[in-house]
Amino acid sequence: MTDHQASPTPKTIAVLGTGKIGEALLSGMIRGGRRPADLLVTARRADRAEELRTRYGVESVTNAEAAKRADTLILTVKPQDMAKLLEELTPHLPTNPDAGTSPLIISGAAGIPTSFFEERLAPHTPVVRVMTNTPALVDEAMSVISAGSHATPADLAHAEEIFGGVGKTLRVPESQQDAATALSGSGPAYFYFLVEAMTDAGILLGLPRAQAHDLIVQAAIGAAVMLRDSGEHPVKLREAVTSPAGTTINAIRELENHGVRAALISALEAARNRSRELASGTG
Numbered sequence: 001m002t003d004h005q006a007s008p009t010p011k012t013i014a015v016l017g018t019g020k021i022g023e024a025l026l027s028g029m030i031r032g033g034r035r036p037a038d039l040l041v042t043a044r045r046a047d048r049a050e051e052l053r054t055r056y057g058v059e060s061v062t063n064a065e066a067a068k069r070a071d072t073l074i075l076t077v078k079p080q081d082m083a084k085l086l087e088e089l090t091p092h093l094p095t096n097p098d099a100g101t102s103p104l105i106i107s108g109a110a111g112i113p114t115s116f117f118e119e120r121l122a123p124h125t126p127v128v129r130v131m132t133n134t135p136a137l138v139d140e141a142m143s144v145i146s147a148g149s150h151a152t153p154a155d156l157a158h159a160e161e162i163f164g165g166v167g168k169t170l171r172v173p174e175s176q177q178d179a180a181t182a183l184s185g186s187g188p189a190y191f192y193f194l195v196e197a198m199t200d201a202g203i204l205l206g207l208p209r210a211q212a213h214d215l216i217v218q219a220a221i222g223a224a225v226m227l228r229d230s231g232e233h234p235v236k237l238r239e240a241v242t243s244p245a246g247t248t249i250n251a252i253r254e255l256e257n258h259g260v261r262a263a264l265i266s267a268l269e270a271a272r273n274r275s276r277e278l279a280s281g282t283g
């Protein structure tokens with residue numbers, strides 16, 4: 001296909017800045033049946049480019065080449081690297097595209113609003129902002145999707161199709177993206193932190209580390225599946241575990257005494273605030 005012609009189904013997808021999130025998406029697209037020949041990747045280091053080529057059979061190109069050849073550019077560099085990446089891309093993107101003829105820009109970066117891209121790119125450039133998370137690696141991502149000013153329903157559907165291949169998607173107004181970043185973007189880290197802490201508790205209680213880890217991980221998986229599949233409110237599920245004069249209520253009292261609920265609320269608020277700070281793309 002000629003560069004950037006209007007097309008209802010964009011063909012070539014480039015992942016720019018293929019680190020942890022970029023690779024998770026790339027591997028998901030290939031698992032989902034997309035041909036490596038329809039994918040391009042870019043990386044800052046030659047050894048990383050080679051690694052991606054070897055691992056996935058995809059072509060590794062420069063950012064300039066990706067801008068010229070791809071119909072969809074998924075930008076997965078750190079927020080602080082986004083301005084520089086855009087500087088590298090803009091000379092190679094159409095400068096005065098008609099509506100519908102520009103490549104779709106999908107940003108996976110925390111904090112950076114679609115206006116950041118629209119201010120730096122040609123008029124009509126469609127931009128979609130997505131906050132995914134690392135469980136994309138196991139097709140259990142949560143990807144929260146918002147349209148920029150020029151993104152069409154087809155652009156949103158295309159982003160949903162890409163990210164839907166690695167988990168669930170949800171459309172939200174862009175004003176909710178910083179909150180979503182705090183909840184689901186960073187969310188897996190909170191659960192890993194809890195598992196780490198509870199495994200330490202198992203050690204304190206005399207269990208071997210590997211056994212403590214397995215017990216807590218399976219409790220987490222069981223709880224997660226029940227939260228997802230039972231349709232019950234978490235309070236109900238917790239009440240079902242909490243027997244009168246039993247063990248669980250003693251633990252819950254300690255969690256409340258130590259302000260864990262308030263700590264979590266403050267923690268997510270801090271993450272949301274940091275996402276807002278990242279909006280300028282300067283760190």
Ligand SMILES: NC(=O)C1=CN([C@@H]2O[C@H](COP(=O)(O)OP(=O)(O)OC[C@H]3O[C@@H](n4cnc5c(N)ncnc54)[C@H](OP(=O)(O)O)[C@@H]3O)[C@@H](O)[C@H]2O)C=CC1
Binds near residue numbers: 078185
């Ligand atoms: N990690 C997570 O859980 C999540 C991250 N995100 C967002 O995804 C984005 C990427 O995060 P993550 O994958 O963790 O970060 P990584 O550092 O793993 O990936 C970013 C990659 O971009 C490369 N890079 C930087 N600048 C350029 C450039 N100009 N051209 C080509 N490659 C470049 C980096 O190269 P080098 O290796 O040399 O540094 C690195 O490999 C961030 O914006 C983050 O906010 C969103 C949701 C969850």
Ligand SMILES: O=C(O)[C@@H]1CCC=N1
Binds near residue numbers: 181185186
């Ligand atoms: O910590 C971060 O900034 C990124 C964005 C969401 C998860 N990780």
